[in-house]
Amino acid sequence: MIDSQSETPVPPSSPPTETEVLDTIEQAIRRTTKAYGYQHLSTIATALREQFGVFEPSDYGCKTLLQLIERYPEHFKVKWSAPAHKGLSHVWVRLATEPKRKEGYGEKPAPSPKPKPRLMTVTEFDRLSKWLEAHPGCDGSLRKTRQWLRRRDFLSMEGNTKLLKRLGAHCDCEVLMNVEGKWPEE
Ligand SMILES: [Zn+2]
Known part of the structure; x- marks a missing residue:
């Protein structure tokens, strides 16, 4: 059956x-x-x-x-x-056909060049502002702003802090008070 x-x-x-x-x-x-x-x-x-x-x-x-x-x-x-x-x-x-290269099958493709760290977009600046609001306590420096930037290696530490200072922010609370609405569009 x-x-x-x-x-x-x-x-x-x-x-x-x-x-x-x-x-x-x-x-x-x-x-x-x-x-x-x-x-x-x-x-x-x-x-x-x-x-x-x-x-x-x-x-x-x-x-x-x-x-x-x-x-x-x-x-x-x-x-x-x-x-x-x-x-x-x-x-x-x-x-029989491959590979001819010494490296074998090359699981690791050639590393693409890392893009240069850049300035924040307006959206990213708004995110930074929200984060600073959620983490109050300015010590007179850009310590928290730097901390936030450091976690985003695609953003330039130097370029962004320079621009913040030029826009009137020499400490974390001034980022909120002086720069809001002034961050340049791309
Ligand atoms: Zn301050």
Whole structure:
């Protein structure tokens, strides 16, 4: 009888397709942190077991995982880190096409240059005012204003305090009293 309760049409015992295996191998290689993108064969084997539970090279007509990998020279390049031994513990695999760079797959793209700290917008000045109102207690300096600016490294400490002083604020309470409505629009 057909089990109508069954929700999985594929019996769990059927092995993954060769394409699925190749995809998993490629993903495992891409996770390497080694130079030129080489991944250790045992790490690839572990990834396959984690992905599929059981992985049998014989399901694909191979004696070993290495044999399966070597069947696709257009996909994978294999090297032995100790050619004299040719033991499996020295097998490294990378993708045939990439990367050529020493850094491997470059998880870290070139850092984009940090934008130069800038002046506050009017909206940001209003936020500063609200914050100063919520944290009263002027000690005769711009201490709290500086504290607020310091937490926003995209804002220029020097540029903003200079402009505040020019607009008549030499301390935190003067920011509220003298600058409100005077902060320039962009
Ligand atoms: Zn003051």
